[in-house]
Structure formats: C-alpha cells, structure tokens
C-alpha cells in the first residue's frame with residue numbers, strides 16, 4: 271500500500287493511505303452503558319490489521335465518560351457539565367489504558383491526543399497539533415484522539431466527537447474518514463421505524479432531501495445522526511469522502527465492501543480560516559439580509575453590501591464573526607464583519623456611492639468581504 275490515490279469510491283478506500291476512524295460511545299459500550307473491552311478489542315484488531323498492511327490510522331474515540339460510569343458508581347451518563355467533565359477525566363485514562371493494551375498486543379503503540387475544536391483550526395494551535403500528529407504517524411504510532419472535555423467550556427465544546435473527527439481529518443490531510451456508530455448505515459428515517467431503508471450512496475446535499483434524522487442518539491452517545499451529518503458536511507465539503515457504518519462492519523468498510531453509507535467528496539480542501547469560520551467560530555451577532563442579498567451571497571461571488579442588510583442583532587466589533595441570516599431566520603453564511611454593530615444601523619439599506627458621498631471614502635466598503643464569507647450548509651442550521 272504505497273500509492274495514495276484520490277479516493278472517489280468504496281474500492282478506493284481499500285487503498286487509501288491515511289484514514290481517520292471515529293468510533294462513538296455506543297459502539298464501545300455494552301447494554302449496561304459501560305465500556306465493553308471485547309468491542310474495543312475487536313475494533314483494534316481491525317485497525318491494527320490496516321496498519322500492518324501499510325495504512326495510517328488516526329483514531330478519534332469517544333467513550334471516556336462511558337468508561338467512568340462503573341468506577342464512579344454512576345448508573346447513567348451524567349447530564350451536568352461538571353460531572354460529565356469529571357467522569358471524562360477519570361474515564362479517559364482508563365480508555366487509553368485499554369487501547370494501549372489492545373494495540374500493544376499487535377506490537378503497536380498509541381499516543382493520546384486531547385483536542386478542543388478550536389485547537390484544530392486556530393492557526394497557532396493548528397500547526398502544533400498538525401506537527402505532533404504527523405510525527406506520531408511517521409513513528410508508526412496510532413494517535414488516539416478525544417475532545418479535551420475537562421477544559422472545553424460549554425460555549426466552545428462540541429460534546430460529540432463527530433465534528434471534531436471531520437476537523438481532524440482536514441488537519442491531517444486524511445484521504446478518507448470512517449464514522450463508526452451503532453447503526454450500520456444512514457437510513458431514510460429513524461432505523462427503529464418499520465420499513466426504514468438504508469441509503470447506500472450520498473453524492474451531495476441534494477441526496478439528503480427528505481431523509482429524516484434525529485438528534486436523539488443512543489443512551490450513551492451524543493448528537494445522534496444530526497452531528498454525524500454535520501461531520502459529513504464538513505469533511506465532504508473539504509474534499510474528504512466518508513463512510514458511515516457500524517463498528518461491526520469496520521473491516522468490511524475499510525476493505526471497500528458495499529456496506530454502510532458512502533458520502534462522496536463535494537468540494538476541495540479549504541483554508542483552515544474558512545473552516546474555522548464555518549464550523550467552529552462563535553458568532554457575536556446576526557445580520558438579517560433581504561432576499562436579493564441572500565441570493566447574491568448564495569451565488570458565491572458577491573460581498574455583502576449595506577444595501578442588502580435590513581437589521582443588525584447582537585453586539586460585535588469590526589473583525590468579529592457574525593451569522594448572515596435570511597428574512598426567515600435561517601443561517602445562509604458566516605462572515606467576518608468590517609464594522610462594529612454600533613456603526614451599522616446608520617448605513618443599512620443605503621448604496622455604497624451614497625454612503626461615500628455623505629460620509630467619505632472608507633464608508634463605501636463592504637459589510638462582509640466575499641473572501642471573509644463562507645456558506646453554511648450544516649444539516650441542522
């Protein structure tokens with residue numbers, strides 16, 4: 271396995287050089303919600319075989335909180351943030367000890383990497399994480415990544431690892447991503463519903479029209495299928511195809527067999543700055559656009575001018591990230607705004623030439639320049 275062909279279909283995945291595999295809590299736990307060492311061991315067997323075959327695997331593993339339930343005498347996943355963080359702190363060590371042992375049985379070493387979403391895209395942090403991960407891989411180590419739950423505050427944490435995995439896939443220039451969960455594929459509705467049908471291939475967002483997904487996950491997981499589709503949107507828009515399936519099908523998925531759901535790449539690799547803007551930045555306010563401005567922004571080539579903005583919400587400084595929403599309140603895009611919120615009301619709805627004539631040059635600038643603007647296509651927004 272030396273060449274690194276561009277992965278465009280399932281068989282291509284079999285030859286992919288670098289793969290990010292994300293496994294959810296639901297795939298690592300038994301019926302009692304606690305960590306199931308046998309399930310973890312089976313997954314490690316599959317991943318170790320891939321490495322033995324010359325592939326590189328980056329594992330994004332949830333399960334820290336689940337691993338702590340037994341030791342802390344908790345009967346269910348804690349709901350409050352402080353207890354969840356404490357449980358993650360206890361469980362993470364236990365989880366990595368299991369991985370160390372299981373990969374060790376195959377002669378492989380693991381390296382624990384705890385990241386926050388911002389670490390994967392904020393420039394300074396990003397480069398550090400990238401260097402460390404690349405070195406781990408060149409040393410033949412399997413990085414085992416989880417969100418850094420104890421330092422991630424409610425405001426900035428993802429809480430699920432689905433989107434983190436997509437950002438990691440972008441960070442390490444993965445050729446493909448595999449999302450492992452407790453269902454074998456995406457279905458056209460909740461899989462518990464009689465008659466729900468498996469979707470084999472999704473070539474783009476249009477193929478998801480009419481598919482019903484819920485954010486209710488398993489008892490131990492977080493985010494359900496919604497965060498998985500968010501993750502898929504991030505990865506595929508950045509040029510990384512995804513297979514979503516169950517942990518039991520991991521070997522078949524990595525071998526390129528017809529299992530799970532295949533999501534084709536829809537875009538090309540993007541700048542990390544735009545990725546941060548689209549998926550991780552905390553916005554400080556909203557600009558409400560009229561229909562013409564929504565169309566112009568969606569078209570992809572236009573900057574946002576004062577004439578197309580009807581209302582400003584929230585408080586922000588020039589340079590802050592803001593949401594651009596339509597009159598129906600739906601987010602269309604995100605952008606770095608060029609004015610502070612206090613300056614904007616006087617400019618709205620007016621042409622740049624009138625503003626220049628009245629207020630002077632400098633006031634004819636865009637509210638959001640097109641280079642600082644990114645369309646948002648997350649499933650739940």
Ligand SMILES: Nc1ncnc2c1ncn2[C@@H]1O[C@H](COP(=O)(O)OP(=O)(O)O)[C@@H](O)[C@H]1O
Nearest residue numbers: 294295296451457459484487488491492494495
């Ligand atoms: N359309 C759908 N297709 C497949 N699964 C779905 C769909 N809608 C909701 N789900 C649910 O998403 C759950 C997986 O999410 P979650 O429990 O968060 O997993 P994990 O712990 O692996 O991250 C499945 O158990 C499934 O019931």
Ligand SMILES: N[C@@H](CCC(=O)OP(=O)(O)O)C(=O)O
Nearest residue numbers: 294295332333334335431492
């Ligand atoms: N960082 C947390 C992940 C929480 C979680 O449940 O994530 P997931 O199972 O991927 O939906 C943990 O390790 O428990």
